[in-house]
Structures are given as C-alpha cells and as structure tokens.
Amino acid sequence: MKQKFDGYAKKYDEWFMKNENLFMSELKLFKKALGDIENKRILSVGCGSGLFESYIDSRHIEGIEPSKDMGEIAKKRGVNVIKYGLIEDVDLPDEHYDIIYFNGSSSYMEDLLPIYKKCRQALKKNGKLILLDVPKESVYLLGKSLNTYDHDYLNGVMPALPYPLALASSGVWHSTEEKINVLKSINFNDFQYLETLIRNPLYTNEEVEDVQEGYKSGGYVAIIAKK
Numbered sequence: 001m002k003q004k005f006d007g008y009a010k011k012y013d014e015w016f017m018k019n020e021n022l023f024m025s026e027l028k029l030f031k032k033a034l035g036d037i038e039n040k041r042i043l044s045v046g047c048g049s050g051l052f053e054s055y056i057d058s059r060h061i062e063g064i065e066p067s068k069d070m071g072e073i074a075k076k077r078g079v080n081v082i083k084y085g086l087i088e089d090v091d092l093p094d095e096h097y098d099i100i101y102f103n104g105s106s107s108y109m110e111d112l113l114p115i116y117k118k119c120r121q122a123l124k125k126n127g128k129l130i131l132l133d134v135p136k137e138s139v140y141l142l143g144k145s146l147n148t149y150d151h152d153y154l155n156g157v158m159p160a161l162p163y164p165l166a167l168a169s170s171g172v173w174h175s176t177e178e179k180i181n182v183l184k185s186i187n188f189n190d191f192q193y194l195e196t197l198i199r200n201p202l203y204t205n206e207e208v209e210d211v212q213e214g215y216k217s218g219g220y221v222a223i224i225a226k227k
Helices: 009-018 020-034 068-076 112-122 139-146 165-169 176-185
Strands: 042-045 061-065 080-084 097-103 123-133 190-196 220-226
Touching: 009 020, 009 068, 020 097, 020 123, 020 190, 020 220, 042 112, 061 068, 068 080, 097 112, 112 123, 112 176, 123 176, 139 165, 176 220
Parallel strands: 042 061, 042 097, 061 080, 097 123
Antiparallel strands: 123 220, 190 220
16 A cells, blocks of 8 residues: 655655754754663654654664655664554564654554554553654644645745645644543553744744743644653
8 A cells, every 4th residue: 555655755854954943953852852762672653764863873773664665765774664564553562662752653643542552562661652743733734624835824824845735634633632641541641741843833944943841832742651
C-alpha cells in the first residue's frame, strides 16, 4: 500500500531546510525532550527521513517507518530501521526500550489508544514515552479543512513557506489534551510539558526560539510521560 509520505521525502527535508530557524527551534525541543541518550535503547515511531536524528548520536536509535522512501534516507543517516510498516502491525518486545518517541507521527494515526498502550508495554520501568507534535489547534487543520492556504480565513497568519498542503491534509491532527487523556487512561501519571514556536505563525522562522515549560500557547509541543 502506498504510504502518505511516499514521494514526499525530498520535499519534507527541503521544507525544513528552507525554514531553518523553525527547524532549529524544533530541534532544540527535540534534544531537550530526549535528554541524556547515552547507552539508552531508543525507538522512533514514524522515524521519517531521520532528519532530526542526523543532528544527534543515532547509533542506539531504532526506527519504524511506513514510507520506504523516508525510511531509506533515515537508514543512510544512521537510524536502524527495524520495520517498514505501521506501528499497529509491529510486535514490540516487553520492557525493552528506555525511550520511545513520536516526532510528529501521532498526527498521522487515527486511534492513539492501542498504539500508546503497545508502547507503554515496550518501555522499561521508568522509561519515557515522548510525543512531539503540532497540535490540532494549529493553522494546518484549517488549511486541511479548506483544502487551500489561499483563503481569507488564513490571511495574516500563514508563514511564507507553510508545511506542504498535501502532508497537512493527510494528517489526523489530535489536540494536546486528547493525547494527555489517552495517556492517563493507560496509567501514565508522571508528565512534563515543553513547547516552542509560540509566536504568530507568520514569524516562526524569523529567529530560533527557546524552549518553554508548559503547553498553553499552541506551539510545537512535547509531552513527556514516564512509565
């Protein structure tokens, strides 16, 4: 089955490289959320092209990626892609990983409950599940609903180089609260929240932003849940 990102790997990376300050803001959040990864066993669910991983030590990172186009690039960047396919179809070993993370990939998954539950089972005691994402509150859900960024509703808020509409339109887009509620329902209770890109979307690429505690501003959010 053709996956959502097949044929878009090059455009995905190019978009981040053209929005360099936005990318560096997200990268700072990514690094802070992961924390110390030395000698940790790590799984990236929906590892994409491994762009973010290419900026850290990826020797101990395994990846699952539906799109072979994206996954092949991730492999070249050092990610050990253990499966081309959906996380729903992968059997993960129990209590195996120190960190499991979803960097933007939750937005392309319909039913989060069984997926997060599977990941919780695969985490070691005190392991971390990390969800990094643009929440449902973003302008991209509106772009998806309108099937265009060229609309009066979006005048004055869209960045100069918005995320490719085809990829935004294929997303499901969950709210931060929705993800937190799913995590609580499967007995995650110890949470930390980080956020960046809290400016008006028009200005997110003007400079690299610092990482903030909390998630109330609707920017790029990291939920860190400890088992």
